[in-house]
Amino acid sequence: MHPAGPAAQHIATLWWVMLAGAVAIFVFTMLLLALAFRKRRDEERAEQGREGLWLAGLGLAFPLTVLGALLVYGLVIGERLMPRDHPDRVTVSAEARQWEWRFGYADRPGHATTGLLHIPAGQPVDVEITSVDVIHGFWVPRLAGKLDAIPGHVNILRIEAWEPGDYAGVSGEFSGAGYREHRFTVRAHDAAGWTAFLEGTE
Amino acid sequence: MTALRRHRALTKIWASESGWRRWFSTVNHSDLGLMFMCVSVFHFLVAGVLAMLIRAQLASPRSAFMGADVYNQVFTMHGTLMMFLFAIPMFEGLTIYLLPKLLGSRDLAFPRLTAYGFWCYVFGGSMLIFALIAGIAPDSGWFMYPPLSSTLGSPGINPDFWLIGITFVEISAISAAVEIVVTVLRYRAPGMTLAKMPIYAWYALITAMMILTGFPPLILGSILLELERAFGLPFFQVAEGGDSLLWQHLFWLFGHPEVYIIFLPAAGVISTILPVMARTTLLGYGWIVAAAASLGVLSFGLWVHHMFTTGIPHLSLAFFSAASTLVAVPTAVQIFAWIGTLTKGRPELHMPLRWILAFFATFVIGGLTGVMVAVVPFDWQAHDTHFIVAHLHYVLVGGFVFPMLAALYYWLPHITGRKQFFRLGETAFWLVTLGFHVTFLAMHWVGLLGQRRRTETYDPGQGWEAINLISSIGGFVMAIGFALVIVDVVVNAAVAIRGRRNPWRAGTMEWAMPTPAPAYNFASLMPVDSREPLHADSSLPLRMARGEGYLGEARNGLRETLAVAISTGRPEYLVILPGNTMLPISMAFVTGFFFLGLLIKVYWLVPLAAVGVIALALRWVWGLGSRQDQGPQEVGRGLSLPPVSEVADPPGWWGMLFLLLADATLFGSLLFGYAFLWTVAPNWPPPAWMQPDPALLAIAAAAVLGPLGLRLAQGALARGRGLGAGLGLAALGLIAALLAAGLVLLHLPAPQTHAYDATVWVLMGYSLVHCGVGLLMTGQMAARRVAGFLSPARRGELRIVQLWVDYATLTALLSLAAAVLPGVLS
Numbered sequence A: 001m002h003p004a005g006p007a008a009q010h011i012a013t014l015w016w017v018m019l020a021g022a023v024a025i026f027v028f029t030m031l032l033l034a035l036a037f038r039k040r041r042d043e044e045r046a047e048q049g050r051e052g053l054w055l056a057g058l059g060l061a062f063p064l065t066v067l068g069a070l071l072v073y074g075l076v077i078g079e080r081l082m083p084r085d086h087p088d089r090v091t092v093s094a095e096a097r098q099w100e101w102r103f104g105y106a107d108r109p110g111h112a113t114t115g116l117l118h119i120p121a122g123q124p125v126d127v128e129i130t131s132v133d134v135i136h137g138f139w140v141p142r143l144a145g146k147l148d149a150i151p152g153h154v155n156i157l158r159i160e161a162w163e164p165g166d167y168a169g170v171s172g173e174f175s176g177a178g179y180r181e182h183r184f185t186v187r188a189h190d191a192a193g194w195t196a197f198l199e200g201t202e
Numbered sequence B: 001m002t003a004l005r006r007h008r009a010l011t012k013i014w015a016s017e018s019g020w021r022r023w024f025s026t027v028n029h030s031d032l033g034l035m036f037m038c039v040s041v042f043h044f045l046v047a048g049v050l051a052m053l054i055r056a057q058l059a060s061p062r063s064a065f066m067g068a069d070v071y072n073q074v075f076t077m078h079g080t081l082m083m084f085l086f087a088i089p090m091f092e093g094l095t096i097y098l099l100p101k102l103l104g105s106r107d108l109a110f111p112r113l114t115a116y117g118f119w120c121y122v123f124g125g126s127m128l129i130f131a132l133i134a135g136i137a138p139d140s141g142w143f144m145y146p147p148l149s150s151t152l153g154s155p156g157i158n159p160d161f162w163l164i165g166i167t168f169v170e171i172s173a174i175s176a177a178v179e180i181v182v183t184v185l186r187y188r189a190p191g192m193t194l195a196k197m198p199i200y201a202w203y204a205l206i207t208a209m210m211i212l213t214g215f216p217p218l219i220l221g222s223i224l225l226e227l228e229r230a231f232g233l234p235f236f237q238v239a240e241g242g243d244s245l246l247w248q249h250l251f252w253l254f255g256h257p258e259v260y261i262i263f264l265p266a267a268g269v270i271s272t273i274l275p276v277m278a279r280t281t282l283l284g285y286g287w288i289v290a291a292a293a294s295l296g297v298l299s300f301g302l303w304v305h306h307m308f309t310t311g312i313p314h315l316s317l318a319f320f321s322a323a324s325t326l327v328a329v330p331t332a333v334q335i336f337a338w339i340g341t342l343t344k345g346r347p348e349l350h351m352p353l354r355w356i357l358a359f360f361a362t363f364v365i366g367g368l369t370g371v372m373v374a375v376v377p378f379d380w381q382a383h384d385t386h387f388i389v390a391h392l393h394y395v396l397v398g399g400f401v402f403p404m405l406a407a408l409y410y411w412l413p414h415i416t417g418r419k420q421f422f423r424l425g426e427t428a429f430w431l432v433t434l435g436f437h438v439t440f441l442a443m444h445w446v447g448l449l450g451q452r453r454r455t456e457t458y459d460p461g462q463g464w465e466a467i468n469l470i471s472s473i474g475g476f477v478m479a480i481g482f483a484l485v486i487v488d489v490v491v492n493a494a495v496a497i498r499g500r501r502n503p504w505r506a507g508t509m510e511w512a513m514p515t516p517a518p519a520y521n522f523a524s525l526m527p528v529d530s531r532e533p534l535h536a537d538s539s540l541p542l543r544m545a546r547g548e549g550y551l552g553e554a555r556n557g558l559r560e561t562l563a564v565a566i567s568t569g570r571p572e573y574l575v576i577l578p579g580n581t582m583l584p585i586s587m588a589f590v591t592g593f594f595f596l597g598l599l600i601k602v603y604w605l606v607p608l609a610a611v612g613v614i615a616l617a618l619r620w621v622w623g624l625g626s627r628q629d630q631g632p633q634e635v636g637r638g639l640s641l642p643p644v645s646e647v648a649d650p651p652g653w654w655g656m657l658f659l660l661l662a663d664a665t666l667f668g669s670l671l672f673g674y675a676f677l678w679t680v681a682p683n684w685p686p687p688a689w690m691q692p693d694p695a696l697l698a699i700a701a702a703a704v705l706g707p708l709g710l711r712l713a714q715g716a717l718a719r720g721r722g723l724g725a726g727l728g729l730a731a732l733g734l735i736a737a738l739l740a741a742g743l744v745l746l747h748l749p750a751p752q753t754h755a756y757d758a759t760v761w762v763l764m765g766y767s768l769v770h771c772g773v774g775l776l777m778t779g780q781m782a783a784r785r786v787a788g789f790l791s792p793a794r795r796g797e798l799r800i801v802q803l804w805v806d807y808a809t810l811t812a813l814l815s816l817a818a819a820v821l822p823g824v825l826s
Ligand code: HEM
Pocket: B048, B051, B052, B054, B055, B075, B076, B078, B079, B080, B082, B083, B087, B141, B142, B143, B389, B393, B396, B397, B400, B401, B439, B452, B453, B454, B455, B475, B478
């Protein structure tokens, strides 16, 4: 993962935090398991096998604490990824079909592109995603997570690219024989390039 | 009578037939349990070969070995076979084999139903295997999302194999579940209270209840999707008021509990074996039962986490994310109870415990990655990549396959009566576990790098080549390991020396019998009041064999066993179980024609097969019961109990109750689907709603005569009078319900018009089937009264019919109300 936008960046941080936590918990559990095989006297075994310690302590309290913390953290990040109002937000539409993507632009009505989505860099973009046949998924890994394109429904995904450039996009939901090649490109323009695109003079 | 003479006499009564007929006519739970397990292992091997094909294909970039269309069939069938034809039937087989033995009883509650379920499984499974060989297998992924799996995305026959074949197989899951629940509740050793049950029985009970409430949404979804594919009823087509999201809800309403339906039996195996290996008792029995039960309940509230990327509102995302993380808590309780048990005991590292350690090392990782993907933002990245594939294999292989291998090594001496002699299993253990971790750790990684699942190949130059190659090599090492396990088991089963009884010095009842198990299990049924009866009284096996318990006499050539009170385990009545018969296999065969007709669209075959099934079913129940009052019977130890025909709540009544629980879940799912479409689907309202008309309401009101009439008949029977009036009224009531449903269908536009019309059509179809069956049952009661099967003492079966008719009438009225409700509101 090489995040190139805020959403992907947040998710990447989240991953590293969770990975560290998971490794710690795994090592801890395996250690407990290994300790069970030590040689001890019977009284020690009885002493170490108390219900309160294992069930109330390790079984209940421990996961509740860890999971509670993780949940709050996840929700905070989820909150940041929400498509909220923003003064210079741009809206585009993405319509999927087997096996093609068509894009439309609120700021340039009537214009459509196929397989290439233009956006301004450094500005939040809301993508209105839908499908005309089977279910597909809109996914630009370096910019954000994925959201499904479902016939009859419109889902809105917030993406943003920090830098101008081309970013690879793929369909994120299995759609039959042409699924692997169901790709598109997102082209983030600098301010001048975006104006030119909107005016049709690119 | 000496123990040996008793053994011979009982064997004569309980044994399956000899020669080739044995396999087709047996109703014995040990036979059928083993047959179930063998067939499920066969499916595991087929699915495993498919997995190897997948890994061969992915080992190098741009591989030309398989094209997308073949690859899609291969991974869809791999997932489908593993989930539906290996894991669930393996649980059924193991439980069918073990449960009566653990409970100190002689067989399961409904032996013929066990056999019927088995043959439905075999026939349904062979439909899918045929599709695979013929190259027309399902190819839309194991969760079959429409519109891709509907006519729009898959015009061919491929998805029909899935929808029809799997539904056919699910008959076996439902019938096994009914059987397991009734057996745990009523067929235990005398005196075994619920709190004294071996822990596996709790797990089996909870799992079976989950099957009864978890599978119906899938069965309903399959019916709806097949109706859409075959007849154009637009449940999932957005233009006509359907919604493809409805399938996802129904599927995951099943699919998430399914994961726990697979995990809980494995946990039951661990809770049984681990204390024996550690020479101690299970830490926190009560905690574990509570944890397993809460897992069972909680798992029904999590399904939406499979749909985090479908545009679910933010608030419900937060709710389901919280619920999905918290479900880790009861799992943690069990894990730490097990580690605590090991700590307080003296663990001995035999093969079963090795596989349990492999379980720990694997399943804990799967659980941790599970918590990760329950965090929504992360799931948005990981969803549909190989990260998810790796996660689900850590859970399924770690949480099911490894514990099942522990079970295999633990109970193999019980099944074969032989010692574990050859030590190939240890090499196999290392090959499988190391191979597994190499394969799937690598898959996490390449998933994070962005490799999507369900893509048949990839381009070089993205840094994925080496990882995929490593993963494939690991996969082949693991496959060699599995092959060695099989060689080990076959060799040990065939040529190892005979071992002594109870080699692990366990305390549970299955070790109180000679091995391999005799057909009758226990020569007499001893009272039990400990969780480890063999530790409490080591002379128990001997005393049972000597006939000191109940039913130690082999008499009248009848298969006798005891039914006990649900909570206390007090003996309540004497049950006569049916003997060997070809009826189950014949009925499964005819049922197969019903599904085959649907599959190949030869629709005249379908009603014909239905009539055949009904005829066989009537024959099936006709033989039950008795034509005379017999009064209390001696059962030994100075106790007399009424025979099963003379009690108010025979096992059949309980079986019906739990069958109706599954049926009610199906009906509830249908109402849920209706409400979902009404409120969420884009193209609603339909062109026209049904309008309630007074004549219809009057006819519908007459339907209450059904339950009323049966109550009258019940009263008349108690007083020894004729049943004519009561049964006649009941029939009238059922006819009224049929008529009302028929009228609605007459006035409805074609069901293809709109999802609303299609839904009402299905609701009415549901009523027609249920009230029609109710009518048949009422008629059968009249015939059985004439034939002398009913008397003031023998009233149980009339109560079974009453239960059905009550249910049919209630759902018929609810369906009518649901059909006209929007019309009334608008
Ligand atoms: C024997 C070792 C196994 C290997 C090497 C293996 C390998 C794989 C691979 C590579 C995939 C991904 C295919 C793709 O998406 O392109 C897959 C999918 C899957 N596997 Fe396995 N698998 C194994 C065992 C199992 C077991 C034991 C189960 C279940 C009890 C299972 C259930 C599934 C499921 C449900 C899928 C998803 C299928 C789909 O996407 O529709 N697998 N497996």
